[in-house]
Amino acid sequence: MLLSKIIAVIALSGGEAGGGSPLDVNPGLILWTIVTFILLMVILKKAAWKPILNSLSERELFIKDSLEKAEKARLDAEKLIQDNKSAMLHAEKEAQNLIEQTREYAEKLKSQLLDESKAQSAKMIEDAKAEIERKNQEAFVKLKNQVAEIAVDAAEKIIRTNLDKEKQVGIVNKYLDELQKN
Amino acid sequence: MTTLDTLHTAADSLKTAVATKTQDTGWIMHHILDSRELDFPPFGVIHLPEIHLFGIDFSITKHLVFIWIAVIILSFFLIRAAKSYKKSKVPKGFNNVLEVLIVFVRDEIARPTIGKGFERFLPYLLTVFFFILTANFIGLVPYTATSTSNISVTAALALISFGVIQVGGMMKNGVFGYFRGLIPHGIPSWLLPIMIVVELLGLFTKPFALAIRLFANMTAGHIVIMALIGLIFILRTYFVVPVSISFALFIYLLEILVALIQAYIFTMLSSLFIGMAVHQEH
Incomplete structure (x- = not known):
């Protein structure tokens, strides 16, 4: 009772000042506000917050996914490049090896051919020498035989003409002349 | 609540003040207080319906x-x-602003203060953030009133906040567990009676502070603007006009900032109290 009287007095004094105080509480307005606010919350929850928050989180997920995918693609590409590089390196090494091998083979072939031809020419020279030697021998033997024949001929003639001294000397001189001519 | 309509009413009250040979401040209160009519000074007044139900x-x-x-x-x-999100996931134009605010409330207010289960x-x-923000900004438009500078409105918002805090705490910890969790662990038993009273009082002071803070902040700026404009009529000289108008303009710009900050603070503190009610172990 006393409290309500005090409140009434305060309200009245406020009313005199200018129609009320800013601290006046209006229960009707409180209820109106609560009802309005709760209605607003219910409507917005259904029509706005749920779809907006859902699509926001969906989008965040999408972005996260995309980033992860991009990262994965980047790693894949890097790996591919690495692979390519190593394959290229390998191929280059192979090619180098092949060239080296070929060169070695060529070198070997060259030296072999050279050796072979050298040996062949040496053999040919050797053969030619032997042939010359043989021919020489042959010629020498022929000459020896001829000389022997001539000697025998000469001896024969000497013996035949041995009858007279004069003739003997004449024959010898004649033969010597013949020899000289030859 | 702008300079224009303030000037109109101030001029009106000056006339009455001159007529009655008094200098009253009623015209300031007229702007701050709630009323049963919408005032559009040079054009007229719209009377709003009166409804009485259950006394x-x-x-x-x-x-x-x-x-x-x-x-x-x-x-x-x-x-x-x-609706625009249904068409494409990329927001356009004004929706960008809304998205920034929504993400701000979600990631800077709700997530850090409530933690696990903040989605609920x-x-x-x-x-509450968007409602207070909009109501605050509407109060800055000519021919309007700031509904958040009415203590009944802020009290209603605080009551809802109180309800959400309590219900949130009870849903997580159970009704009994919630009330038991209010009292910190490891308190000597002879302190219990005091602690119970203190903690119960604490439950009610939180929303009370919420209501008073929003109400006071939204009212104060308007009263300061009115008082600055009123200086012209109190001092009865044109020389004070540049000072009054520039100061009032400064306060008006400050009000834009306050409108944002108060919406943020109300939401932040509500969220914080919800977090404290839900995770009582901290």
């Missing part, structure tokens, strides 16, 4: 009209934004 005055008042306007504006823009409270926190 309570349910009359539609000026501030209630602007609450409803805020609700309509909010619903329009937010539902439009929600997001609709409430988002609604």
